[in-house]
Amino acid sequence: MNAAGFAVNDRGxxxxxxxxxxxFVHEGRVARLDDHLARLRCGLSRLGLPEPSGDQMLAVLDEAIKTGASDHGTTGVCKLVVTAGSGPRGYRRPEQPALTVTAAYGPLPPVPTEPLALDPVPVIVEGVTALRGLKHLNRLSQVLAQQSLPAGRREGLMLDPAGRVVSGTMGNLFWRERGDWHTPPLVGGAIAGTRRAWWIETLDARVTPCAPGRLALAEAAFLCNAVSAWRPVGWLLGRALPDVDGPPADGLESVAGCWQPPAGAMRPRQNPWPATLSEAMADSCWGRVALAESGAPCEVSCPTPPSPQSIER
Amino acid sequence: MNAAGFAVNDRGxxxxxxxxxxxFVHEGRVARLDDHLARLRCGLSRLGLPEPSGDQMLAVLDEAIKTGASDHGTTGVCKLVVTAGSGPRGYRRPEQPALTVTAAYGPLPPVPTEPLALDPVPVIVEGVTALRGLKHLNRLSQVLAQQSLPAGRREGLMLDPAGRVVSGTMGNLFWRERGDWHTPPLVGGAIAGTRRAWWIETLDARVTPCAPGRLALAEAAFLCNAVSAWRPVGWLLGRALPDVDGPPADGLESVAGCWQPPAGAMRPRQNPWPATLSEAMADSCWGRVALAESGAPCEVSCPTPPSPQSIER
Structure with missing residues (x-):
């Protein structure tokens, strides 16, 4: 990984x-950059943060990829982090936050050569309502879930406090049941994934609440994230799933072992930052699915503030 | 604030x-350092992180206070941050995490000159079970709660998803009811505060689940944190509380406007790092209260891991 560090008082x-x-970066180009930019802008809006300029964002990405490519080649993973920037001690942000935008590019992770085995992890995911679906930096649940995995395992099934299926620790779950594809809703703490959105559109998948017992009906299952849009599940709650022959949609290709949507989705890094959030939402697969899943995905989903009944004196 | 920054790949x-x-630092000495060290060690143990050496910890603290004091004087606030250190991309920690220990010293925050007004904030606190009580770095709920406060307000009352009172956004709540003091349990997402523990011991306070309606019975209330062990609440849910004359225990003194427990609790910075976690727990007010509140406060409070029913092949 390259790039500079964070100030000690960075709010991130x-x-x-x-x-x-x-x-996911392939030959220097970012896969489905439009989806990522739409999600990022939606998330910034929901957190009440300003938007960085598109030029700044793309310049940071370009620089990270260019610098990292000399060590790692032009196919790899770029992690883009946007924080509320530096500020004084205390939870309250400065009046005018100056975002920190940083990116680091590195090699692809080791690619699993066999289908995954998925069993519940002992760490319960509790999605904070106001943060539903966001790819935010509060990830201790996922860290503890990964730490809890038995030796040799890379993935596990995360459950919410009601015992419903949420996701894997590093990717979203899809399962096939009587020919239809399903994925859990975001209520339980899952991340509104860019590849999740792509699969929902591509497979016309249903968003279905799911207790673990229901997965006994699964005929096939996979996890997805930006690094690999298809990671087949071979053992689900201890039961072997026979149907792991290949991805359930045409056009995916394995790029350095990571399955990716059709190459047309590889946008050049010069992809313009859309002029408005609503344009970004309408123009991206991620945005369309987010709008379909919630009438107002860009508002903080918490109750209306109470009207103050007394004032601070 | 002084001190170096974080690497771009720091897991914090x-x-x-x-x-x-x-x-809280007064004349170069840390208030109730034994409580803070006990809590820190308990938290590291619960997160499955190694312990830094006491020498390293105290050297970082000393250096931050010494450096910052030239700008800010010898009374102020020192923020100590311990992270899992640098690592590769991905939730899973390196096999042998090398902790990042950093501290920054700065001036005291503005001290409220009037009692606080407390009303519910619109951001629900959802305490992740495995993180209950920990002063961890996942604080987006508190950030959003602060952002939601009406203009001029500094504090609000945080509620959990069941509508129970949790705490203020920056401190724990105590209220007096028919002569007895009470504070909410940690279930809802409150932080196991060092001053909270001190007040529980000092006032023989009860740990009592509390819906907001119950606060109609409050005769007096205050918030507490490390910077000020007593911040009187003057208006609670819109109702004026008359009893704000002074702290409800003898010996507290106002240090630069911040109320602090008796001076005997000011430990020199050379306070030894206790030899064992259990010693740290037994020797500190915080540890005794933590042990009383939970039989096993240093274990990750999540279910036993399921035995793997299949292995990754």
């Missing part, structure tokens, strides 16, 4: 006050 | 994988 480090995107 | 910045302590 102090409180996880920020967002990140994990970008 | 990437995931909030770490803990912090906010230390």
């Amino acid at each position: 480090c102090a409180f996880g006050d920020g967002l990140f995107e994990t970008l | 910045c990437a995931f909030g994988d770490g803990l912090f302590e906010t230390l």
